[in-house]
Amino acid sequence: MKADSRMNPLSTPDSLPRCSGLLRVLCVPLVFVAACTPAPTLAPTPSPQSSAPSPQPSLPFSPSERALIATLSPLPPPPPDPTNRVADDPAAARLGQFLFFDPRLSRDGKVSCASCHDPGKQFADGLPIPEKFSRSLRHTPALWNVAYNRWFFWDGRADTLWSQALGPLENPSEHAGDRVQFAALVETDPELRRAYAQVFGPPAPGSAKDSPDRVFANLGKAIAAYERRLVSRRAPFDVFAEGLADGDPAKLAALSPAAQRGLKLFIGPANCRSCHHGPNFTDGEFHDTGVSRLAPGAPQDAGRFAGVNLLIQSPFNSQGAFADDPAGRPNRPTAFLVNSVERKGQFKTPTLRNAAVTAPYMHRGQLATLHDVVRFYSRLELPPAPPPMPAPAGAPAGHSHGGGQEHILAPLHLSKDESDALVSFLESLTDTQVDPALLRPPPSPWTP
Amino acid sequence: MPIPRASLLALVLLTGCAPAPAPEPREPGPIAAPATASAPVPPRQTSLGRYYVAYTAAVPIQTNELVTLTVRVFRDAALRQPAAGVALWADAAMPAHHHGLSLTPRTTPIPGAPGAFRVEGLLFHMPGAWELYFDVRENGQEDRAKFDLAL
Numbered sequence: 001m002k003a004d005s006r007m008n009p010l011s012t013p014d015s016l017p018r019c020s021g022l023l024r025v026l027c028v029p030l031v032f033v034a035a036c037t038p039a040p041t042l043a044p045t046p047s048p049q050s051s052a053p054s055p056q057p058s059l060p061f062s063p064s065e066r067a068l069i070a071t072l073s074p075l076p077p078p079p080p081d082p083t084n085r086v087a088d089d090p091a092a093a094r095l096g097q098f099l100f101f102d103p104r105l106s107r108d109g110k111v112s113c114a115s116c117h118d119p120g121k122q123f124a125d126g127l128p129i130p131e132k133f134s135r136s137l138r139h140t141p142a143l144w145n146v147a148y149n150r151w152f153f154w155d156g157r158a159d160t161l162w163s164q165a166l167g168p169l170e171n172p173s174e175h176a177g178d179r180v181q182f183a184a185l186v187e188t189d190p191e192l193r194r195a196y197a198q199v200f201g202p203p204a205p206g207s208a209k210d211s212p213d214r215v216f217a218n219l220g221k222a223i224a225a226y227e228r229r230l231v232s233r234r235a236p237f238d239v240f241a242e243g244l245a246d247g248d249p250a251k252l253a254a255l256s257p258a259a260q261r262g263l264k265l266f267i268g269p270a271n272c273r274s275c276h277h278g279p280n281f282t283d284g285e286f287h288d289t290g291v292s293r294l295a296p297g298a299p300q301d302a303g304r305f306a307g308v309n310l311l312i313q314s315p316f317n318s319q320g321a322f323a324d325d326p327a328g329r330p331n332r333p334t335a336f337l338v339n340s341v342e343r344k345g346q347f348k349t350p351t352l353r354n355a356a357v358t359a360p361y362m363h364r365g366q367l368a369t370l371h372d373v374v375r376f377y378s379r380l381e382l383p384p385a386p387p388p389m390p391a392p393a394g395a396p397a398g399h400s401h402g403g404g405q406e407h408i409l410a411p412l413h414l415s416k417d418e419s420d421a422l423v424s425f426l427e428s429l430t431d432t433q434v435d436p437a438l439l440r441p442p443p444s445p446w447t448p
Numbered sequence: 449m450p451i452p453r454a455s456l457l458a459l460v461l462l463t464g465c466a467p468a469p470a471p472e473p474r475e476p477g478p479i480a481a482p483a484t485a486s487a488p489v490p491p492r493q494t495s496l497g498r499y500y501v502a503y504t505a506a507v508p509i510q511t512n513e514l515v516t517l518t519v520r521v522f523r524d525a526a527l528r529q530p531a532a533g534v535a536l537w538a539d540a541a542m543p544a545h546h547h548g549l550s551l552t553p554r555t556t557p558i559p560g561a562p563g564a565f566r567v568e569g570l571l572f573h574m575p576g577a578w579e580l581y582f583d584v585r586e587n588g589q590e591d592r593a594k595f596d597l598a599l
Binding site: 071273274275277278283284285286330331333335336337338342406407408 | 511512514544545546547550551552553554568569571573574575576
């Protein structure tokens with residue numbers, strides 16, 4: 001298309017045949033018909049010798065879209081955990097991995113962490129709730145990227161990865177064990193005793209052995225050291241984001257056109273980024289999406305409100321004596337945590353990385369597929385909400401005035417194509433590559 | 449030669465067909481430069497006019513990270529008279545989202561610096577338009593300075 005014919009539409013381009021009178025009537029409009037066809041942004045064509053399929057064209061991304069995509073990738077390595085001095089100790093991780101698969105850490109000798117956090121099922125169990133244990137439990141979260149969490153459990157009742165492990169170990173509905181039993185096991189099993197001494201050294205001065213509380217906390221710290229290794233940070237989306245930055249067509253081909261359209265929706269009109277932002281796709285905080293109302297018969301669940309109370313009371317929280325780095329206590333998030341009734345019914349925003357392989361979804365697994373999740377946010381068809389609670393007397397302006405569904409949620413009314421595109425994008429966040437040695441118990445808990 | 453009328457008609461009909469640029473996505477909001485020690489945000493007067501409040505951050509303010517601010521309260525617009533003896537409360541909210549902070553910040557006076565306070569424990573957990581509030585209290589009365597913060 002020659003520039004001069006656009007600038008002067010009434011002139012006939014030299015490339016067109018000379019038009020006789022009648023045809024001249026049609027020639028000029030035909031120029032415009034040709035101009036109406038949008039020119040796609042094409043990746044450079046591959047060399048003829050290549051037998052690889054030609055790269056998919058990349059949709060155009062505006063500068064502001066690119067800036068937003070740059071906030072979603074790459075995901076840096078996990079942050080340190082000063083409350084756990086063995087968090088990055090390989091010997092601790094090996095002991096923790098051994099314990100993770102050890103059913104002796106339970107009352108009946110049959111339940112290990114892997115019973116619900118099955119490596120063959122993305123360290124989850126693929127069930128809405130683990131009913132074989134109890135109907136009161138919530139959906140088993142997958143363990144990918146737990147090292148990045150600020151709070152743990154759906155209700156945030158633990159504030160460190162190591163203290164999270166302690167909850168199920170003593171929960172009567174789960175492992176149903178107790179710390180005295182675990183401390184005795186460590187003392188009497190020569191393998192465990194050797195590994196424990198290797199990682200945690202001799203007991204504190206003045207004691208013959210560590211107290212059951214101390215052993216309990218240390219077992220959690222070893223398990224956490226293992227779980228910190230379960231990191232997912234190199235999905236096709238991350239490759240695509242790199243391609244946007246460096247223009248590499250092979251990287252740009254990592255996302256299908258549908259997934260790219262889904263990405264545009266994700267960072268644009270669908271507004272998923274409000275809660276699922278940052279390179280781990282979560283704000284790490286708690287919201288009420290209203291999904292609890294999908295199953296009115298489910299047990300009442302105060303969510304975050306109950307979680308904060310439990311966390312504040314726990315001797316194993318980041319403010320307590322078992323958290324390493326006491327000097328850092330005043331600056332941990334828990335030091336600023338105050339409960340409020342607004343937290344009722346709120347549950348933690350999960351990461352979206354590996355969401356495609358960790359169905360079902362939400363705190364009781366209410367939504368079976370990603371399409372169901374997208375449909376939920378698209379339609380927001382829920383039974384009527386309870387009336388909002390009145391503002392507490394004297395509350396300064398700017399505070400939220402009561403519980404209830406997040407105000408920013410509004411039905412998206414997505415078309416089928418848009419919904420499918422969003423699901424395609426979510427599928428592009430899948431990276432389950434991990435050292436296969438992490439998927440089974442090590443031969444021994446101690447490191448040679 | 450005179451422009452054929454039919455061509456002109458076709459031209460009028462088809463100018464609407466000119467290739468349009470890809471539609472811009474809805475802008476979720478600017479990513480504003482946050483206040484740092486080297487680039488402080490201009491001070492704001494409190495709503496009842498009694499004080500002028502300025503804040504700085506040693507590290508640029510980001511979402512999802514605990515933030516510490518240094519806040520100074522003055523009695524004059526020229527920022528020469530520190531407001532000794534006042535108390536300060538800090539808070540923030542996202543008005544469009546109808547919610548505040550998920551953590552409660554801690555405000556402590558800075559020893560030896562009248563009218564200066566350290567605010568710790570601010571966690572801006574969501575991107576978007578925040579309002580930052582500094583309530584100055586003295587003699588049983590409260591006066592608020594409000595700042596906009598786009599993250």
